[in-house]
Amino acid sequence: MIRFKREKETDVPEISTASLPDIVFMLLFFFMTVTVMKSEKLKVNYVLPNASEVKKLEKPDRVIYIHIGKPTLEYATILGSGPRIQINDKFVDLSDVGPYVLGQIADKPEAIRPFMTIALKVDKHAGMGIILDVRQELRKINALKINYTTYEGDAYANLE
Amino acid sequence: MAKRLSPGVHAGSMADIAFLLLIFFLVTTSIETDAGLDRMLPRMETPPPLIINERNILRISINDSDELLVEEERVDMGELRDIAIAFLDNGGAPPGNKGHCNYCEGLRKQESSDNPLEAVVLVTTVRATSYGGYITVQNELVAAYNHLRNREAQRRFGEDFTEMQAVYLNPETPEYIRASLREKIREIQGLFPLNLSEAEIK
Numbered sequence: 001m002i003r004f005k006r007e008k009e010t011d012v013p014e015i016s017t018a019s020l021p022d023i024v025f026m027l028l029f030f031f032m033t034v035t036v037m038k039s040e041k042l043k044v045n046y047v048l049p050n051a052s053e054v055k056k057l058e059k060p061d062r063v064i065y066i067h068i069g070k071p072t073l074e075y076a077t078i079l080g081s082g083p084r085i086q087i088n089d090k091f092v093d094l095s096d097v098g099p100y101v102l103g104q105i106a107d108k109p110e111a112i113r114p115f116m117t118i119a120l121k122v123d124k125h126a127g128m129g130i131i132l133d134v135r136q137e138l139r140k141i142n143a144l145k146i147n148y149t150t151y152e153g154d155a156y157a158n159l160e
Numbered sequence: 161m162a163k164r165l166s167p168g169v170h171a172g173s174m175a176d177i178a179f180l181l182l183i184f185f186l187v188t189t190s191i192e193t194d195a196g197l198d199r200m201l202p203r204m205e206t207p208p209p210l211i212i213n214e215r216n217i218l219r220i221s222i223n224d225s226d227e228l229l230v231e232e233e234r235v236d237m238g239e240l241r242d243i244a245i246a247f248l249d250n251g252g253a254p255p256g257n258k259g260h261c262n263y264c265e266g267l268r269k270q271e272s273s274d275n276p277l278e279a280v281v282l283v284t285t286v287r288a289t290s291y292g293g294y295i296t297v298q299n300e301l302v303a304a305y306n307h308l309r310n311r312e313a314q315r316r317f318g319e320d321f322t323e324m325q326a327v328y329l330n331p332e333t334p335e336y337i338r339a340s341l342r343e344k345i346r347e348i349q350g351l352f353p354l355n356l357s358e359a360e361i362k
Contacts, residue, residue, distance in 0.1 A: 156237060
């Protein structure tokens with residue numbers, strides 16, 4: 001009986017971990033290619049509205065982002081809780097929106113300047129007032145192609 | 161002289177290093193949400209006032225609690241799409257007249273729009289209207305246009321308009337396909353041009 005028992009005690013072969021680095025590197029490269037670096041630190045909080053009939057924004061180098069929402073906690077003590085405009089890391093007054101966007105467009109190569117899109121990333125609880133104002137500023141500088149950036153989803157959920 | 165063996169490089173910690181890198185990239189990057197509703201703003205210089213018949217305008221107002229008034233009547237958000245489709249697709253101009261719409265399938269009421277080329281949807285908001293409510297209305301109107309454009313594209317080319325547009329906008333689509341799609345898209349857009357107008361109630 002004892003001998004029989006001993007025979008059953010075979011060693012489980014160790015799992016080789018030599019290929020683990022390769023697997024992790026593959027994951028790493030996957031994430032490096034599908035994501036983009038966060039280019040700017042958001043100083044406003046927003047929840048984008050939903051829409052179902054969305055169109056994808058073309059090439060990211062042809063897009064200028066304008067963020068509108070409540071300032072984050074850090075800034076709320078100074079700026080209050082009303083919606084604020086952020087372009088490129090900075091809070092911007094309404095009157096400065098035009099010059100800022102023009103400056104951004106001027107930084108781009110001349111060939112793509114006419115195709116620039118202004119993407120408005122606005123909190124769904126913000127009032128239309130600030131958007132009407134920003135749109136008016138954009139019209140003044142003739143930047144007419146805009147995009148209301150949204151999440152893809154059920155549009156009726158915006159009404160809650 | 162004794163031959164020295166160079167010690168083998170230990171690869172066991174390689175996985176840890178790669179994991180560190182992976183976690184770093186996960187934290188510092190984000191997958192962008194880059195989709196939305198495209199709009200062209202009107203130019204600043206005001207064009208000479210157009211004379212549009214009242215029957216060719218669909219007036220939609222949104223108040224500060226996101227309630228809708230369409231042609232002086234309270235409606236729910238869920239009805240808006242069908243109202244817009246009925247209005248755009250009406251084709252009220254009688255056969256033989258200038259502006260008769262032979263591809264419309266609407267009720268051909270005299271008091272609604274003549275044809276989709278003339279029909280204008282006018283959205284008015286107040287400053288306190290929420291952005292979410294505004295986007296919902298815009299989304300419904302785009303959905304109404306897409307519905308009609310898809311119907312017409314199906315009839316003429318056997319394809320959905322939104323499908324053709326997605327293929328056309330995809331940068332990986334070869335040029336010869338894009339060229340043929342461009343023609344079709346222009347044709348459909350010509351039949352149902354996106355006439356959305358906006359005004360603010362003071």
